[in-house]
Amino acid sequence: MSTVHKALADTPGPALQLQQLSLSLGNTEVLQDISFAIKAGEVHCLIGPNGGGKTSLLRCLLGQMPHRGSIAIDYAQASVEAQQLTGYVPQQLHMDKTLPLTVNDFMAIACESRRPVFFGMSSAGKSISEQLLDRVGLGANKRRRPVGSLSGGERQRLLFAQAMIPRPSLLLLDEPLASLDQGGVQQIIELIAECSAQGTTIVWVAHELSLVKEVADSVSCISRQLHATGPVEEVLNNMDPDILYRPVSDYIEVEHG
Amino acid sequence: MDNLYEPLRQYLQQLATQGDLPLSFQYGFVVNALLCALFIGPLLGAVGTMVVTKRMAFFSQAIGNAAMTGVAIGVLLGESYTEPYVSMFVFCLLFALALNFTKQNSNLSADTLIGVFLSISLAVGASLLLFVSAKVNTHILEAVLFGSVLTVSDTDINILILVSVLVVAIGGPLFNQLLLTSLNPSLAAARGARVKLLEYIFVIIITVLTVACLKIVGAVLVEALLLIPAAAARNVISSMRGFVFLSMAIATISCFAGIMIPMEFDLPIPSGGAIVIVAAMFFIATTLIALLSSRYRGAGL
Numbered sequence: 127m128s129t130v131h132k133a134l135a136d137t138p139g140p141a142l143q144l145q146q147l148s149l150s151l152g153n154t155e156v157l158q159d160i161s162f163a164i165k166a167g168e169v170h171c172l173i174g175p176n177g178g179g180k181t182s183l184l185r186c187l188l189g190q191m192p193h194r195g196s197i198a199i200d201y202a203q204a205s206v207e208a209q210q211l212t213g214y215v216p217q218q219l220h221m222d223k224t225l226p227l228t229v230n231d232f233m234a235i236a237c238e239s240r241r242p243v244f245f246g247m248s249s250a251g252k253s254i255s256e257q258l259l260d261r262v263g264l265g266a267n268k269r270r271r272p273v274g275s276l277s278g279g280e281r282q283r284l285l286f287a288q289a290m291i292p293r294p295s296l297l298l299l300d301e302p303l304a305s306l307d308q309g310g311v312q313q314i315i316e317l318i319a320e321c322s323a324q325g326t327t328i329v330w331v332a333h334e335l336s337l338v339k340e341v342a343d344s345v346s347c348i349s350r351q352l353h354a355t356g357p358v359e360e361v362l363n364n365m366d367p368d369i370l371y372r373p374v375s376d377y378i379e380v381e382h383g
Numbered sequence: 384m385d386n387l388y389e390p391l392r393q394y395l396q397q398l399a400t401q402g403d404l405p406l407s408f409q410y411g412f413v414v415n416a417l418l419c420a421l422f423i424g425p426l427l428g429a430v431g432t433m434v435v436t437k438r439m440a441f442f443s444q445a446i447g448n449a450a451m452t453g454v455a456i457g458v459l460l461g462e463s464y465t466e467p468y469v470s471m472f473v474f475c476l477l478f479a480l481a482l483n484f485t486k487q488n489s490n491l492s493a494d495t496l497i498g499v500f501l502s503i504s505l506a507v508g509a510s511l512l513l514f515v516s517a518k519v520n521t522h523i524l525e526a527v528l529f530g531s532v533l534t535v536s537d538t539d540i541n542i543l544i545l546v547s548v549l550v551v552a553i554g555g556p557l558f559n560q561l562l563l564t565s566l567n568p569s570l571a572a573a574r575g576a577r578v579k580l581l582e583y584i585f586v587i588i589i590t591v592l593t594v595a596c597l598k599i600v601g602a603v604l605v606e607a608l609l610l611i612p613a614a615a616a617r618n619v620i621s622s623m624r625g626f627v628f629l630s631m632a633i634a635t636i637s638c639f640a641g642i643m644i645p646m647e648f649d650l651p652i653p654s655g656g657a658i659v660i661v662a663a664m665f666f667i668a669t670t671l672i673a674l675l676s677s678r679y680r681g682a683g684l
Contacts (some may be wrong), residue, residue, distance in 0.1 A: 188573050214573035219566045225436060226617060226626040227562075235559040235623075236574060242558040244627040272621045285570075298573075 138167040139295040139327030140210070141202075142187070146195035149182055155350065156182045157193070162346050162355040166200075169318070169328045171342040171358070173335070175370055178349035180331040181217065184298050187329065188214060199296070213294030215285050215302050223274030229259065229284060230269050236288035251291075258287045263313050278305035286314055290321075297321055299330040303337065315341060335362065335370075388418065388537055407646040416532045416642045416654065418540055419599050422547045424635025427605065430550065430592060431613035432630050433558070433585070437565045440610050441494055442482070443589050445501035447602035449478040450594060451508030451527050458515045458523070466538060471594045478504065479590040483583055530601025532642060532654050539598050546595035554588050561585055562623075604655045608634050611662040618669035637662035 142164040149157040157179045164170045172180045186193045201210050221227070227235075233255040234243040241248060247255060259269060262283040273281065282305050289297060299318075303311050318341065322328055332338050338345060339362060346355040353369055354361045392414045399408035407413045434443055453474035457467025482500050486493055509524065516523045560576040568578045589609075596605045612633035613626075620626045641658025644650065652660075 185569060188569070190569060190572055212573060214570060216567050216570050219570075221566050222436075224617070226621045226623060227566075228622045231623040232566075235563045236570070239559055239575065240556045242555050243562065244558075244624040246624065270622065288570075 138325035139201075139297075141166040141200045142296075142327065142329070143198040143200065144195070145198070147183070147186060147197060148194045149179070149186060149191055151182075157186070157348075158351045159195070160348065160352045161195075162352060164327060164329065164344065167322070167325045167327055168343045169322050169330065169341055171330045171332045171338045171345045172348055173332055173338060173345060173370060174348040174353070175372060180348050181300055183348060184214075184300055184329065184331060187298060188212065201295070210296075211292055211294045212296045212298065213289035215282075215289045215297075215299045217300045217304070219273070219281065219285070221274060223272075225272070225274055227273050228270050229264060229273060229276070230255070232273050232284060233259070233288060233291070237291040254291055255287075258290050259284075261313070261317060262287045263310060279307060279310050282306060283310060283314070286317065290317070293321070293324070293326075295326055297326050297328045297330075299328065301331050301333060303332075303334065311337070338362070388415070388540060391418075405643065405647055407643060410646075412533045412535070413642065413646060415535045415537075415540065417639065419532065419535055419543055420635065420638035420642060422543050423596050423600060423608065424638040425631040426547050426550060426592060427596065427608040428612045428631035428634030429627055430554070430588065431609040431634065432616070432627050433561055434589065434609050435613040435617065436562065437585070439585075439589070440606075441497045441501070442586070443593065443609055444606050445482060445497050445504060446475055446479050446590050446593050447597065447606055448501055448508060449475050449504040450597050450602055451512050451524065452478075452504055453508075453594075454523060454527050455508060455511035455515045459511075466536070466598070468542060468594070468598075471597070472591065475590050475594050476587065479586045480583065483586045487579060487582065526601070527597065528602050529653070529655050530597060530599050530604060532599050535599050543595050543599065546591050550588055550592055553584065557581060557584065600658070601655055604658060607659045607662060608637070611659070611666050612637065615662070615666040615669045618666075618673040633662065633665045637665065 144163070145161050147157055147160040148155070160183070172183060174180055182191060185191050187197060187199075199210075230247070230252075231243050234241075234247045234251070237255065238247055238251050246252075256266075256269070259265075264280060264283055264287070268276070268280065273284065276284065282302060286299075286302055289299075297318075302314055302318075306314065315337070318328060318330075330342070332342075339358060342358045344356060345358045345361045347353040347361065347365060347369060349369060349372070354365050392411045395404060395408045395414050396411070398404040399406055434440060450471055453471035454467050456474055457470030460470060462468075462470055478500070482497065485500075486496055489496060512524045512527065560571060560574075561581055563571040563574065564576055564578050564581055572578050593602070593605050596608075600608070612630045615633050616626050616629035620629055637658050640661045641656075642654045644661075645652045645654060645657050650657075
C-alpha cells in the first residue's frame, strides 16, 4: 500500500519471479513469454482486458496449468515458523443453486478437510469461521442460508472468507470486488490491507483502476503478453488506457499488421 | 463362518415367538435381510447424496449393468453362480476405471460417453448372461437385476460389512474435498485436494458398494436407493447435515418397510419392489411439501 505505513512484517510472504511464462490451451496461445518479479510482501495487481490471460496466470501460480517457462516462489525471506500457505479467491462457484449447502457448510468443507461436513465443524474451527464471516459482512442471519440463495456480492465475500483460513502468506485474488457494493468493497479492502500489513504477498486480478492506484504497490498489464510492469504510479501514468479495452485478438493483429 | 450370525437370529426368533417382535422375525432369512438393510440403507443413502450432487446417477447405473458381464465371466470361469464375487469386483472395477479415464480425457460430453458404455455393457452383459444361464439352467439375469434380499447368505453379509467399513473409513474423510471439487475444482486443488485422484476414488467407492449390494438387492435397486432417498431429502432440506441424515433415514426406513410389510401383511410383492415403492412414496411426499411451501422456496429462484 503506497500510502499506508507498513509495519515491519514478522513473516513476509514469498517473492515471486516469473521467467518466460507461456501457456497454450488447445490451439490457443493464452500467455506468451511473460517475465516479471513481485517482491516479498508486495501488493501486485494484474490488469488487462477480458480474456487476456490474467486468471490463467493466477492458476499457473497455483501450479494448476501446464505452463512453459518458470515460476519461482521464494520463501527465503520468511522466518522459520512461517508456513507456506497460499490462499485463493476464485471468481465464482459452479454450483447448482438448489444444493443444500449453507454458508456454514461451505466454510466447513473448504477449511476442515478431514471432518465430514455433516458432523459439523470443530468448535475451534467454528469460532474462527464465525469471526471471519462477521468481518466479511456475512452476519449471523446469513450463516444458515443456502449458498445458492446468496447474492453475487455475498458469495464473493464468502469466497474471500475461506481464503483467510488459515491466514495465508501468499494470497491470490481473482476479481474479488466485481459484484460488491461500496460497503462491501470497503470491507474487503480493509481485510486485504490487514493481510498486507502482516506481510502477505498479494497478487490481485483487478478491473477498477481507481482502486489499483489506491492499494497496489506494483502492477502488471497482461494481454496475452506483458505490456507493462513496475511500480503502480509509473505504469498507470505511462500506459495507453486503450489496452484495457481492446480485445486480445485485435491487439495481436495490430502487432503483425 | 455360518454360525457367526446364528446366535443373533436365534435370539430374535425367540423374541418373535414370545410376541415381543413381529412374527416375521421367526424366519432366519428375514433377520438376514434386515441385517443387510441396516448397512445398505444408511450407506446407499449417504453415498447417494454425493452421487446426486455430482450428477453421477447415470454413471452408477452403467456400473450396475456392467455387473451382468462380470457375473457371466465369473460363471464361465467356473465361479459359483450364486457368489461370483471375484469376477464381479474385478470386472466392474476395470469397467469403472476405464469409463472414468475416458471421461477425464475425452472431448465427448459425460452423458454421451456414459450412455455408450452403458448400452454396450447392457447388451454384452445380457447376451453373455443368457448364454451362460442356458448352460447352467438358472435365472441369473433376474438375480443380478433384482437381487434376492430374502436369500442372502452369511458370506454376502460379511462382504457387505467389510465394504461398509472400507467405504466409511476411506470416503468419510474425503467427503468435504469431494464436495468442494464439484463446486470449484480449482479452489479444491488450491486447498490441497488431488482432484483427479479423488474422482477415481469416488468411482471405486461406488463400484465396490454397488457390487456388494448387488447380490442382495439387485442392480436396479442399488440405483434406486442411491437416487431416490437423496432426491427426496433434497426437496425439503437446506443444509448438508439434514441432507445426508434424512437421505440415510429414508433409505433405511424404505429397506425395512419393504422387507417387513409384504411379510407381515402377506402381500404378493417382491421385497425389492416394495422397497422402491416406499422410497418413491417418500419422494412424492417431499415433492408435494416442497411445492406447497413454494412461497418460501420462491426466494431461492
